[in-house]
Amino acid sequence: MKTIIEPFRIKSVEPIRMTTRAERETKLKLAHYNLFGLASDDVLIDLLTDSGTGAMSAEQWAAIMRGDESYAGSPSFARFEAAVQNLMPFKHIIPTHQGRAAEAILFGLLGGAGKRIPSNTHFDTTRGNIEASGALAFDLNIGEGRDSQSMHPFKGNMDLEKLAAFLQEHGDNVPCVMLTITNNAGGGQPVSLENIRAVAALARAHGHPFIIDGCRFAENAWFIKQREPGQENSAITDIVRECFAVADGMTMSAKKDAFGNIGGWLALNDDDLAEAARVRLIQTEGFVTYGGLAGRDLEAIAQGLSEIIDEDYLRYRIGTNQYIIDRLDLLGVPVVKPAGGHAVFIDARAWLPHIDPLQYPAQALANRLYEISGIRGVEIGSLMFGRQPDGSEKPAAMELVRLAIPRRTYTQSHADYLIEAFEMLKAEKDSLRGLKVVKEPRLMRHFTCRLAPL
Numbered sequence: 001m002k003t004i005i006e007p008f009r010i011k012s013v014e015p016i017r018m019t020t021r022a023e024r025e026t027k028l029k030l031a032h033y034n035l036f037g038l039a040s041d042d043v044l045i046d047l048l049t050d051s052g053t054g055a056m057s058a059e060q061w062a063a064i065m066r067g068d069e070s071y072a073g074s075p076s077f078a079r080f081e082a083a084v085q086n087l088m089p090f091k092h093i094i095p096t097h098q099g100r101a102a103e104a105i106l107f108g109l110l111g112g113a114g115k116r117i118p119s120n121t122h123f124d125t126t127r128g129n130i131e132a133s134g135a136l137a138f139d140l141n142i143g144e145g146r147d148s149q150s151m152h153p154f155k156g157n158m159d160l161e162k163l164a165a166f167l168q169e170h171g172d173n174v175p176c177v178m179l180t181i182t183n184n185a186g187g188g189q190p191v192s193l194e195n196i197r198a199v200a201a202l203a204r205a206h207g208h209p210f211i212i213d214g215c216r217f218a219e220n221a222w223f224i225k226q227r228e229p230g231q232e233n234s235a236i237t238d239i240v241r242e243c244f245a246v247a248d249g250m251t252m253s254a255k256k257d258a259f260g261n262i263g264g265w266l267a268l269n270d271d272d273l274a275e276a277a278r279v280r281l282i283q284t285e286g287f288v289t290y291g292g293l294a295g296r297d298l299e300a301i302a303q304g305l306s307e308i309i310d311e312d313y314l315r316y317r318i319g320t321n322q323y324i325i326d327r328l329d330l331l332g333v334p335v336v337k338p339a340g341g342h343a344v345f346i347d348a349r350a351w352l353p354h355i356d357p358l359q360y361p362a363q364a365l366a367n368r369l370y371e372i373s374g375i376r377g378v379e380i381g382s383l384m385f386g387r388q389p390d391g392s393e394k395p396a397a398m399e400l401v402r403l404a405i406p407r408r409t410y411t412q413s414h415a416d417y418l419i420e421a422f423e424m425l426k427a428e429k430d431s432l433r434g435l436k437v438v439k440e441p442r443l444m445r446h447f448t449c450r451l452a453p454l
């Protein structure tokens with residue numbers, strides 16, 4: 001059969017509310033043209049993020065009832081720890097309430113003034129936690145990773161030559177080497193097993209721990225199976241184990257590839273580092289067997305980990321992205337290719353060349369998409385990155401609209417509705433105008449700033 005179906009049926013539904021275009025225009029105006037300001041029940045299909053927005057399975061809800069809320073030594077922790085170690089064979093598994101908490105603990109220990117930490121591309125909270133410690137974060141992604149039309153199969157790869165030169169130059173000040181799989185900030189593009197092993201070998205040769213930011217490890221393993229020569233017959237579980245076998249630790253957001261609505265962990269092999277991390281965990285998150293989570297959350301994550309590696313799920317998951325990208329491509333909408341793991345990216349600078357980057361073409365596009373269809377995406381461009389520390393403004397490298405796909409939440413007809421919305425956008429796009437910022441906070445303005453149409 002060629003048709004890829006949703007590999008689940010629906011036991012419990014969550015109604016979504018239809019609104020009219022006129023209503024949505026009013027709502028957007030009241031939100032000062034910032035999609036973060038909308039109430040989510042005024043959104044029909046919410047593609048703002050894939051983080052914590054997935055649907056849990058019947059087995060996860062059942063596991064939640066088994067959650068044991070003991071402060072210390074909960075059997076829910078034992079199940080969580082075993083589920084993680086089944087895939088990622090690290091010695092110490094330290095639960096946290098989110099991925100960023102794992103980062104804060106890790107870089108609180110490894111960071112500090114003068115330290116330099118390389119990765120393919122650091123996710124924003126990772127960079128934030130590194131910089132908050134006084135250290136510097138460096139992105140050494142291969143050049144193809146920044147070219148929206150390059151068809152390189154592993155655009156998330158680390159540039160090994162750059163990494164080798166970096167370690168040569170800064171060796172003494174590098175506390176660890178990181179690698180993000182898939183490369184979220186670089187469009188959810190995968191990293192090959194060969195590249196993971198090569199980065200691990202370089203880190204080891206220079207005596208630095210190698211830490212994987214593994215938020216989308218299952219999607220990355222699926223791409224390895226599909227695209228990496230010699231891996232087509234490997235089981236996803238084995239690919240996952242191979243990826244983590246060469247690492248010394250990992251940070252994880254269970255809101256991504258663990259089907260959790262909340263949660264994360266830090267995993268380490270080094271006994272001393274783990275002991276220091278647990279001290280910080282107790283200070284900031286909670287005791288070592290719950291780390292800021294309820295016992296029931298640990299159960300949901302443990303069960304989720306056994307479901308995320310299912311090949312039927314991954315085929316459907318990546319197939320959804322591919323389906324949307326192929327059809328948008330046919331419509332002539334410039335999309336980032338090839339399909340990444342968790343989101344579809346529209347190149348607004350290419351599609352709306354009449355709008356100056358500093359008049360936020362991707363925001364204008366995301367806003368009109370909401371007005372037309374009730375679908376919410378997010379701008380990743382000059383509104384998000386344009387404001388410089390010295391107060392000046394400069395265009396971002398790209399002007400993208402990201403449509404992140406929550407896990408197991410929407411169906412094919414939602415995808416078809418999205419594609420139809422782009423047909424309408426195509427007819428209207430030349431009439432779109434840019435925006436100006438009328439009020440903004442000092443930092444991370446895109447979340448709360450107010451805009452007005454020009």
Ligand SMILES: *Cc1c(COP(=O)(O)O)cnc(C)c1O
Nearest residue numbers: 098099100123125184215253255
């Ligand atoms: C989401 C994410 C994080 C942070 O995780 P939170 O659970 O949101 O704190 C870190 N790295 C990557 C690659 C992510 O996608």
